């Protein structure tokens with residue numbers, strides 16, 4: 001096995017590619033799609049990067065399933081937070097609204 005060394009920018013590109021693959025595979029092979037989610041997450045962790053919000057909404061943080069709203073997940077907004085319910089493990093992920101995060105950044 002060769003060890004590839006990515007810069008953070010390359011890693012982020014790779015992560016986005018992995019998520020694209022998950023999306024493509026979701027309809028055909030859920031297991032494989034979830035594998036790509038795990039890979040993407042591992043890569044992010046290796047680089048100590050936080051996944052962008054748009055990607056964090058696309059998988060379950062409990063079972064790492066790739067989530068498609070209306071298919072295996074439900075997205076609701078509640079008290080200024082986005083609540084994503086995963087039908088695979090019945091868990092839910094809460095994500096603050098982007099607006100809130102931007103405001104927090106201003107305060108820092």
Ligand SMILES: [Zn+2]
Pocket residue numbers: 060061062063064065086087088089090091
């Ligand atoms: Zn789940």
